[in-house]
Amino acid sequence: xxxxxxxxxxxxxxxxxxxxxxxxxxxxxxxxxxxxxxxxxxxxxxxxxxxxxxxxxxxxxxxxxxxxxxxxxxxxxxxxxxxxxxxxxxxxxxxxxxxxxxxxxxxxxxxxxxxxxxxxxxxxxxxxxxxxxxxxxxxxxxxxxxxxxxxxxxxxxxxxxxxxxxxxxxxxxxxxxxxxxxxxxxxxxxxxxxxxxxxxxxxxxxxxxxxxxxxxxxxxxxxxxxxxxxxxxxxxxxxxxxxxxxxxxxxxxxxxxxxxxxxxxxxxxxxxxxxxxxxxxxxxxxxxxxxxxxxxxxxxxxxxxxxxxxxxxxxxxxxxxxxxxxxxxxxxxxxxxxxxxxxxxxxxxxxxxxxxxxxxxxxxxxxxxxxxxxxxxxxxxxxxxxxxxxxxxxxxxxxxxxxxxxxxxxxxxxxxxxxxxxxxxxxxxxxxxxxxxxxxxxxxxxxxxxxxxxxxxxxxxxxxxxxxxxxxxxxxxxxxxxxxxxxxxxxxxxxxxxxxxxxxxxxxxxxxxxxxxxxxxxxxxxxxxxxxxxxxxxxxxxxxxxxxxxxxxxxxxxxxxxxxxxxxxxxxxxxxxxxxxxxxxxxxxxxxxxxxxxxxxxxxxxxxxxxxxxxxxxxxxxxxxxxxxxxxxxxxxxxxxxxxxxxxxxxxxxxxxxxxxxxxxxxxxxxxxxx
Amino acid sequence: xxxxxxxxxxxxxxxxxxxxxxxxxxxxxxxxxxxxxxxxxxxxxxxxxxxxxxxxxxxxxxxxxxxxxxxxxxxxxxxxxxxxxxxxxxxxxxxxxxxxxxxxxxxxxxxxxxxxxxxxxxxxxxxxxxxxxxxxxxxxxxxxxxxxxxxxxxxxxxxxxxxxxxxxxxxxxxxxxxxxxxxxxxxxxxxxxxxxxxxxxxxxxxxxxxxxxxxxxxxxxxxxxxxxxxxxxxxxxxxxxxxxxxxxxxxxx
Numbered sequence: 001x002x003x004x005x006x007x008x009x010x011x012x013x014x015x016x017x018x019x020x021x022x023x024x025x026x027x028x029x030x031x032x033x034x035x036x037x038x039x040x041x042x043x044x045x046x047x048x049x050x051x052x053x054x055x056x057x058x059x060x061x062x063x064x065x066x067x068x069x070x071x072x073x074x075x076x077x078x079x080x081x082x083x084x085x086x087x088x089x090x091x092x093x094x095x096x097x098x099x100x101x102x103x104x105x106x107x108x109x110x111x112x113x114x115x116x117x118x119x120x121x122x123x124x125x126x127x128x129x130x131x132x133x134x135x136x137x138x139x140x141x142x143x144x145x146x147x148x149x150x151x152x153x154x155x156x157x158x159x160x161x162x163x164x165x166x167x168x169x170x171x172x173x174x175x176x177x178x179x180x181x182x183x184x185x186x187x188x189x190x191x192x193x194x195x196x197x198x199x200x201x202x203x204x205x206x207x208x209x210x211x212x213x214x215x216x217x218x219x220x221x222x223x224x225x226x227x228x229x230x231x232x233x234x235x236x237x238x239x240x241x242x243x244x245x246x247x248x249x250x251x252x253x254x255x256x257x258x259x260x261x262x263x264x265x266x267x268x269x270x271x272x273x274x275x276x277x278x279x280x281x282x283x284x285x286x287x288x289x290x291x292x293x294x295x296x297x298x299x300x301x302x303x304x305x306x307x308x309x310x311x312x313x314x315x316x317x318x319x320x321x322x323x324x325x326x327x328x329x330x331x332x333x334x335x336x337x338x339x340x341x342x343x344x345x346x347x348x349x350x351x352x353x354x355x356x357x358x359x360x361x362x363x364x365x366x367x368x369x370x371x372x373x374x375x376x377x378x379x380x381x382x383x384x385x386x387x388x389x390x391x392x393x394x395x396x397x398x399x400x401x402x403x404x405x406x407x408x409x410x411x412x413x414x415x416x417x418x419x420x421x422x423x424x425x426x427x428x429x430x431x432x433x434x435x436x437x438x439x440x441x442x443x444x445x446x447x448x449x450x451x452x453x454x455x456x457x458x459x460x461x462x463x464x465x466x467x468x469x470x471x472x473x474x475x476x477x478x479x480x481x482x483x484x485x486x487x488x489x490x491x492x493x494x495x496x497x498x499x500x501x502x503x504x505x506x507x508x509x510x511x512x513x514x515x516x517x518x519x520x521x522x523x524x525x526x527x528x529x530x531x532x533x534x535x536x537x538x539x540x541x542x543x544x545x546x547x548x549x550x551x552x553x554x555x556x557x558x559x560x561x562x563x564x565x566x567x568x569x570x571x572x573x574x575x576x577x578x579x580x581x582x583x584x585x586x587x588x589x590x591x592x593x594x595x596x597x598x599x600x601x602x603x604x605x606x607x608x609x610x611x612x613x614x615x616x617x618x619x620x621x622x623x624x625x626x627x628x629x630x631x632x633x634x635x636x637x638x639x640x641x642x643x644x645x646x647x648x649x650x651x652x653x654x655x656x657x658x659x660x661x662x663x664x665x666x667x668x669x670x671x672x673x674x675x
Numbered sequence: 676x677x678x679x680x681x682x683x684x685x686x687x688x689x690x691x692x693x694x695x696x697x698x699x700x701x702x703x704x705x706x707x708x709x710x711x712x713x714x715x716x717x718x719x720x721x722x723x724x725x726x727x728x729x730x731x732x733x734x735x736x737x738x739x740x741x742x743x744x745x746x747x748x749x750x751x752x753x754x755x756x757x758x759x760x761x762x763x764x765x766x767x768x769x770x771x772x773x774x775x776x777x778x779x780x781x782x783x784x785x786x787x788x789x790x791x792x793x794x795x796x797x798x799x800x801x802x803x804x805x806x807x808x809x810x811x812x813x814x815x816x817x818x819x820x821x822x823x824x825x826x827x828x829x830x831x832x833x834x835x836x837x838x839x840x841x842x843x844x845x846x847x848x849x850x851x852x853x854x855x856x857x858x859x860x861x862x863x864x865x866x867x868x869x870x871x872x873x874x875x876x877x878x879x880x881x882x883x884x885x886x887x888x889x890x891x892x893x894x895x896x897x898x899x900x901x902x903x904x905x906x907x908x909x910x911x912x913x914x915x916x917x918x919x920x921x922x923x924x925x926x927x928x
Binding site: 606 | 684685688727728750751755927
């Protein structure tokens with residue numbers, strides 16, 4: 001059955017039929033079967049997909065021209081027609097943040113005139129077609145708005161019209177322009193679209209306009225902006241509801257090493273805190289000079305359980321970006337991909353979520369194939385694992401070499417593509433690196449520690465005996481009990497555990513170091529991943545005590561034997577992020593709202609001092625098990641309960657049971673209610 | 676060697692700032708409500724939990740071993756007088772063994788707190804007081820006969836230790852566990868108020884005793900004692916009286 005499913009998916013991959021089916025599934029995921037039938041029927045005469053025989057630019061032009069426009073009852077204009085899709089032969093670039101300054105500093109006419117100067121005819125025509133399509137959909141929006149009964153339409157007509165011929169003039173107009181171009185990305189099947197450093201981007205417009213607004217008015221404008229982005233989240237959601245990748249980056253270190261924040265930094269956080277929506281989400285870049293007031297506001301937002309802001313430590317990230325090869329200016333201006341992977345804004349193809357390394361797979365292969373009697377100490381085990389891991393990585397890189405779908409829309413925003421007349425999918429950007437995430441590192445390290453204790457130190461079992469237990473899915477409970485009683489664990493800041501972890505990290509980093517992708521771009525990886533459940537489905541038990549197909553451990557997190565958050569942060573700060581290993585490394589932990597409330601100042605101090613300690617990134621799930629268990633049993637009582645899933649937050653009720661169960665289990669463990 | 680049952684990092688309620696709390700093994704008292712029964716006996720003890728987990732309470736550390744662990748969080752002690760708290764058991768019981776460690780921490784300007792029942796000879800106090808920045812003094816049963824019988828406390832020694840500390844000028848806080856049967860009897864409340872009046876502290880912290888330690892009793896094959904719940908109105912009455920002489924706070928453990 002599974003094979004048939006894969007065959008079918010392979011056949012349909014990239015086709016409009018699959019796209020429409022996925023949209024119907026997404027709608028069903030949020031609104032249930034009856035509403036989905038209505039949605040499906042409504043689409044009978046509205047579904048459209050331009051022919052693949054046309055050039056990409058022409059496809060986009062036709063698609064945009066045919067979009068039905070929906071004018072909101074009030075506020076910003078933002079419309080996505082989910083019945084219009086594009087076919088694709090190859091994988092579409094995603095996980096992007098386009099440089100919105102380009103559409104704030106340029107009118108559509110400016111862009112057209114610039115593109116007309118590009119030498120490469122095919123490229124030029126492709127992009128010009130896209131710009132024509134943008135013109136048409138803009139005109140359609142303007143006309144629909146003009147015909148509407150909205151009392152405030154003149155203001156927004158002004159903003160939309162100005163996109164055609166003028167540069168952005170005001171704060172509110174800037175937000176409208178961002179929304180307009182953002183909707184185009186979603187409309188053309190680009191997923192996981194970030195928003196960039198909005199406080200920095202909007203700074204000059206806000207400074208010019210702020211005296212024209214009261215604080216409440218600014219807040220309402222921003223709330224409207226956020227709500228519009230959130231509006232279509234059923235459609236925008238990727239693997240799970242809420243996983244839209246709509247990430248807003250705030251704060252951050254400037255090139256002169258001062259810390260940037262402005263009123264907007266605070267306003268955006270306040271708005272998310274007030275609105276209590278899981279999407280869009282915020283990432284706050286911090287350094288040791290981050291204002292205490294800003295940290296306090298962030299913590300007060302986190303405390304509500306909304307799951308953000310995630311904190312990203314510039315003290316660690318920027319130098320690693322520079323070491324990897326990014327220009328200093330670009331490194332300081334980093335944003336992130338959908339979850340947390342540092343990403344260069346603007347002139348970059350960088351795909352940070354190409355695939356996930358599954359550390360436990362080559363380890364299980366080692367246990368299956370190697371003569372285990374020949375492994376009599378931990379050094380030998382690590383040395384043999386290294387060869388298996390490198391073999392795995394070799395196949396992994398081959399598997400992850402593919403063509404990208406031509407993309408004149410994104411190329412429009414890429415300076416080097418326009419200079420060189422080369423589409424981004426063909427390596428036209430300045431940076432063309434690939435990033436991987438990874439899962440099961442905690443499971444691997446714990447497996448190694450268990451072997452070390454039970455086999456090499458205590459001589460309680462042979463490695464073969466442990467492996468047999470694993471192959472029997474730990475039916476022998478006494479062996480499982482012994483495994484669970486081993487107190488050395490991933491996440492403890494004991495030199496030995498750190499060394500083992502860094503040994504593995506360095507194996508990957510060293511292996512990737514001289515490898516290049518088809519564009520001569522480099523590879524980077526990170527220790528966190530979204531796929532702790534989805535990639536565990538076909539993985540047998542592991543010597544950490546995990547049963548067949550059970551989810552992997554989550555990111556860098558607390559375990560039963562952890563000794564406080566300081567230990568966890570100390571561990572994470574000791575890991576090596578400089579060996580190509582900076583593609584997202586998140587400390588993810590659970591904390592109760594009561595704890596934060598009772599210890600607010602000290603907890604805030606702890607987070608601030610941890611910046612100096614050197615964590616990479618951190619996020620918190622502020623929940624308690626009672627509420628989660630009740631919400632699972634009676635979801636209707638908790639319609640607005642939000643939890644952090646991986647790099648995004650979601651309504652608890654929207655999650656499949658297996659994700660709910662992982663969050664519940666982790667929370668019970670944190671509360672000491674699970675052995 | 677210093678005998679320890681637990682080293683708890685990231686403690687936020689055992690003194691100012693962010694702290695590491697070292698729980699020392701051994702205590703001369705026998706408080707029926709003790710929530711750390713594994714700290715009462717100085718002997719190393721085997722335990723077994725209900726879920727089958729087995730282990731040992733108590734481990735001997737050298738000064739350097741303890742120091743290494745303490746210094747892992749040195750960065751966090753730097754602000755708001757964070758540091759190390761010695762608790763137990765009776766923190767001053769192993770004072771001779773602790774002094775070298777206290778000297779090093781003191782030289783490193785790491786804040787040191789002690790939580791103590793003061794049920795030790797005054798010489799112990801004189802030895803460690805120069806290194807201590809702040810003291811948490813347990814206030815339990817103050818009637819001489821009841822204290823000796825119920826918790827093995829010599830109140831003469833206790834009161835003279837309190838006086839010594841008070842006269843030294845070292846800042847201290849009283850910590851009072853509340854249970855109707857012993858510490859919160861009407862008579863004991865009166866004695867506590869007199870203590871506060873005579874030797875006023877920085878503040879008084881009171882807390883309801885809890886049963887979080889029950890698992891540990893079972894792990895040692897013992898039965899935890901059961902206590903009646905102290906009423907909110909009784910706590911309020913007591914706090915209203917104490918407020919005339921000292922700051923007082925009800926803390927949640």
